[in-house]
Amino acid sequence: MYIDPHVHMVSRTTDDYERMALAGCVAITEPAFWAGYDRSSAQGFFDYFRTLTDYEPRRAQQYGIAHHTWLCINPKEAEDLGLAREVLEIIPDFLEKPNVLGIGEIGLNKNSRNELRIFEEHVDLAKRHDQMILIHTPHLEDKLKGTKLILDALENAEVDPGRVLVDHVEEHTVELVLDRGFWAGMTLYPDTKCTPQRAADIFEIYGQERIWINSAGDWGPSDPLAVPKCQQELRARGHFEEMIRKVSYDNPLGFLSQSGKFRTSVE
Amino acid sequence: MTDANCPMDRAAVIDRYFLEHRAKLIDLAAFLDRVDRSGDGTVDDFRITAFRKAIEELLESGPGRARRVQEAFSDHSTEPIEQAPMKGALGAFNPNDQA
Ligand SMILES: [Zn+2]
Numbered sequence: 001m002y003i004d005p006h007v008h009m010v011s012r013t014t015d016d017y018e019r020m021a022l023a024g025c026v027a028i029t030e031p032a033f034w035a036g037y038d039r040s041s042a043q044g045f046f047d048y049f050r051t052l053t054d055y056e057p058r059r060a061q062q063y064g065i066a067h068h069t070w071l072c073i074n075p076k077e078a079e080d081l082g083l084a085r086e087v088l089e090i091i092p093d094f095l096e097k098p099n100v101l102g103i104g105e106i107g108l109n110k111n112s113r114n115e116l117r118i119f120e121e122h123v124d125l126a127k128r129h130d131q132m133i134l135i136h137t138p139h140l141e142d143k144l145k146g147t148k149l150i151l152d153a154l155e156n157a158e159v160d161p162g163r164v165l166v167d168h169v170e171e172h173t174v175e176l177v178l179d180r181g182f183w184a185g186m187t188l189y190p191d192t193k194c195t196p197q198r199a200a201d202i203f204e205i206y207g208q209e210r211i212w213i214n215s216a217g218d219w220g221p222s223d224p225l226a227v228p229k230c231q232q233e234l235r236a237r238g239h240f241e242e243m244i245r246k247v248s249y250d251n252p253l254g255f256l257s258q259s260g261k262f263r264t265s266v267e
Numbered sequence: 268m269t270d271a272n273c274p275m276d277r278a279a280v281i282d283r284y285f286l287e288h289r290a291k292l293i294d295l296a297a298f299l300d301r302v303d304r305s306g307d308g309t310v311d312d313f314r315i316t317a318f319r320k321a322i323e324e325l326l327e328s329g330p331g332r333a334r335r336v337q338e339a340f341s342d343h344s345t346e347p348i349e350q351a352p353m354k355g356a357l358g359a360f361n362p363n364d365q366a
Contacts, residue, residue, distance in 0.1 A: 034354075076354050110351035111342075140356035144341040172337035197284075198333065204273050205330075236283070238274040 003252040004028045006214035016224045021063040023228040029068040031105035034076040042086035053097040066263040070104030070134045078118035101259040104134025108146040135166040147173040187216040188226035196230035212251045317359035
């Protein structure tokens with residue numbers, strides 16, 4: 001049994017829902033993200049948010065998977081301040097939807113001034129509406145700097161770190177995030193983030209408190225079964241079932257339940 | 268419950284992972300050969316420079332190699348940049364980008 005707390009199902013087929021259910025997935029959360037192209041208007045985001053709050057939960061439900069979401073305009077589309085602010089204005093209309101857990105995945109991409117500005121405006125929105133936050137940290141060479149900028153901005157905004165998950169941590173950022181009291185997510189990607197083996201190493205080195213794993217399955221090279229594959233890796237190393245369950249089920253359950261809306265069954 | 272270390276013993280770790288990582292090491296060697304054989308043979312690319320620096324970390328003893336390899340590829344500046352030049356990332360920081 002497991003929870004995949006970060007997966008972009010709009011980019012996946014219904015077959016993936018079936019395979020995930022067969023592998024033991026009971027619940028997922030789907031942060032709003034970049035579609036692979038820039039949307040031309042706030043209306044494009046309105047339709048995307050309708051998909052995330054209406055159509056996708058129904059598709060998941062057919063396979064017994066409880067679907068949840070996080071809303072935002074992602075940092076890749078934040079250079080256009082005008083568009084970003086229009087999108088920020090429509091988000092509150094969706095926050096009362098039953099499967100919306102908070103604001104996400106917000107953060108930085110190339111660590112630019114406008115990305116940081118729009119990130120801070122999302123954090124402010126989350127604070128005003130008492131929402132939890134899911135953070136995207138930048139890719140590859142930009143991750144270390146971006147993670148530091150994000151953590152500083154969150155501390156300046158005096159956000160409760162226990163209600164913020166900082167995702168896509170790797171060997172050089174996991175400690176920064178955990179030491180400052182935030183939750184950390186490891187994304188299991190074939191090439192560009194953590195492999196199941198390296199995620200297992202990080203659990204062994206940094207412990208299993210306030211940390212989880214996800215597939216971040218999307219339209220790029222990614223694997224919607226990455227979480228059960230990491231469970232398998234931990235099992236093969238001889239870790240206790242209790243530990244495996246903690247990082248793939250209990251931890252996401254504990255964090256996400258703070259929203260008051262998280263479910264592990266579709267009943 | 269915390270498992271501070273890998274619960275497998277040393278021999279089991281090597282048995283399980285050696286062949287996979289031996290193959291990856293040969294891949295690295297073949298990649299560097301391929302880079303040398305390409306074009307006019309001179310290699311002057313910030314990514315390869317970072318790559319060679321990262322490889323040196325593998326020969327250091329003690330833990331933290333993975334972290335130091337990650338740091339070798341990272342941008343260590345601290346101020347936000349004026350404007351995002353592109354959406355993607357290249358895998359290594361280009362020191363010539365420093366404004
Ligand atoms: Zn994502």
